Amino acid sequence: MKKFTLVALLAIPLSVASVHAADLSQGIANKVQRANTLQQNEKLGEAINLLKGLNPSREYDKAYVQRMLGVFYWQSGNKNQAITNLQNAVESGLLQDEQAWVTRRMLADILLSSEKFRQALPHYYTLSKSVPENQNAAELWLRIAQSHYQLEQWNDVLKAVAKRDRFLKKTDKHSLNMKLGAQLQLQQWKGAVPTLEALIALEPNHVAWWQQLTGIQLRLGRSHDALNTMALAKRQGVALTQRDLRSLAQLYAQRGIPERAAQQIAELEGAESDSELLAIQAQYWQMAREWEQAVKVWELAANRDNKYRWQLAQLLLQEGHYRQALTQLQKVTDKRRAADVELAKVRAYYKLTDFDKAIIHAKRADNIQSTSTSQSWIRYLNQMRKMDS
Template sequence: MKKFALVFALVLMAGPVNAELSQYTAGKVQRANNLQQENKLDEAIELLAELSPSKAYDHAFVKRMLGVFYWQKGDTQKAIVNISGAVESGLLQDEQAWITQRMLADILLSDEQFKRALPHYYQLSKSIPETQKADELWFRIAQTHYQTREWKQVLSAMKTYESLNRVDDVQPLTIKLGAQLQLQQWRQSLPTLKRLIILEPNKVAWWQQTAGIQLRLSRSKDALDTLALAKRQGVELSQQDLKTLAQLYAQRGIPEQAAIIYAQLEGAKTDVELVSSQARYWQMAKEWDKAISVWSQAAELDNKHRWPLAQLLLQGGYYRKAIAELDKVTLKDRMDDIELAKVRAYYKLENFEQAIIHAKMANNIKSTSASKSWIKYLSQMRKMDS
């Protein structure tokens, strides 16, 4: 809006003193300009609207000024009609003609008449006065193509814009990124995101998009580095981002970092899925005591997790605790495995009587080579003892 006001001010400044206007029209234009400066906009519009100049240039000039006043009043459509008439006359040949057409293009853009605005912008780009900013014009072209979802044209306009303006800014880079993503130019979008991160290091979206694209390109190491750096710098990553980071640590062979991250998540002690995942990562890291502790928490939240807890206790040599947990396991499809686990625990405790009882129970549930082998072996052990 401020840029529009500046453009309109430039148009008005050159109006009343233009030597090509007839004396009569120049007087009326000057009077209208004074009324406008006195905040009597309706009177200024009425005065100009009543004029019917015979001279073509006067007619074009009045339309231009009337269009400016209509825009200031908020009547966009009348502003467009009058300024279009002035531009299409072809009689405004000085720099003010260029400014007037730019004003028309900007109004059309603001009114979301994108297809009508584009030809004006491209016409303007052919001859840009030294006093005007060429980079701003090409950015307008890129913006307009963006609105019409013409992604290749957006990038073409942005290429020209960037050749004229070497200073990075968020809005142009965001438009460029949007077009690149729409065209699935994943590799090309990464340098754009890097520039956006430099400008807005705390904006989580840039980090998320960077990591997401790196994963899409099967660059999991880069994605891990991206999310890890974001976390170190205090960027507020989402729960899902942190879960992804943990998974990437595990894939990289650093499951203890994955467990640490899961322990920091919201609900880390009450959400059974988060607790069991944390336990699994500690187990992958061969941190047995930590894994047992967290599996115990998971088992309290959901009884199905007593089975991995019991297995780990058995593996760690905590045989009595393993038996106590196995007695609480209620997984019907695991009953034979549960009995065989008890067999191993009792065997390690040298309680062969209980071991053979549970071996036979396992065999009754499901006869397997394992259950048969235990029964045979333990029977032999009992005979030897006797």
């Protein structure tokens, strides 16, 4: 669960030399003034003990002392006692106008900082109904949004963020972060797209925003947009991961630009020595019909892992490099491909017009696995030999 730091709380004058001083009885006013002086002289413990020892007879005096005790307890780090005293002061209903508002705000903020979100929310909503001109309504709605966020009340988060933005006249990072979190939880994918675009505008080097935007665009079936997003991130120098860059290559291939996909794979770390990356790159070059480049990269992959020898041999055969294909076919060790290898040799020798060797391999293929293809080759090659003779 995320924790939020209390900022600028209780930053209000605590001196009784205010417009409310006249509302206190003289004896309590003197004690409160003394406690205030002790607090200002960093004698917080003495100030608390002085106030605790008071037993006001007037209800307003009692509420005011509890309010002050709540502030002092918070300053001393005793949140529970601060909450108790501030709650009593607020619930008395005797504090006046802005004094009452500020006290409730203190209580709500301390409850929030204590992760008592359900208790804090009613106070924040009460405060939101009447915000003094010298108070920050946008910050108030930020606290409301934060509380709902912690309670995973996602629709309420969105409502609170919208209220906050109206006071701000713009959307800032705090609002956008919470809005995005709520939208993702509610699976509001389309709504999350402009939110992420706004976050990218504010933090263009934050890779997570680019990654999330691409992921959502793919989820929405917008592969074209996803490619543009990832390509733009790369151009702008965002620190994309190797996985991101590999995804970019896939997007290029899906878009029908396999040569860009191959080039992107070639830029990955270890692309020149990793047999898997070499094989992927070779496939993309093949898709791009860049046969010479594909052969070159398949050869590099096969030299590092023999399982790619078959693909190399097939491409050599396709491109008419029959003797080179035969050399590579000799090196294929996968027994599951034994019959296919023999049939590939048949084709190579046939193209080289060596029908004797071709029929030998056709019979070998038929012995391994008799198929219509192997039988057809045997019949055809026997006819060719008879014609030659």
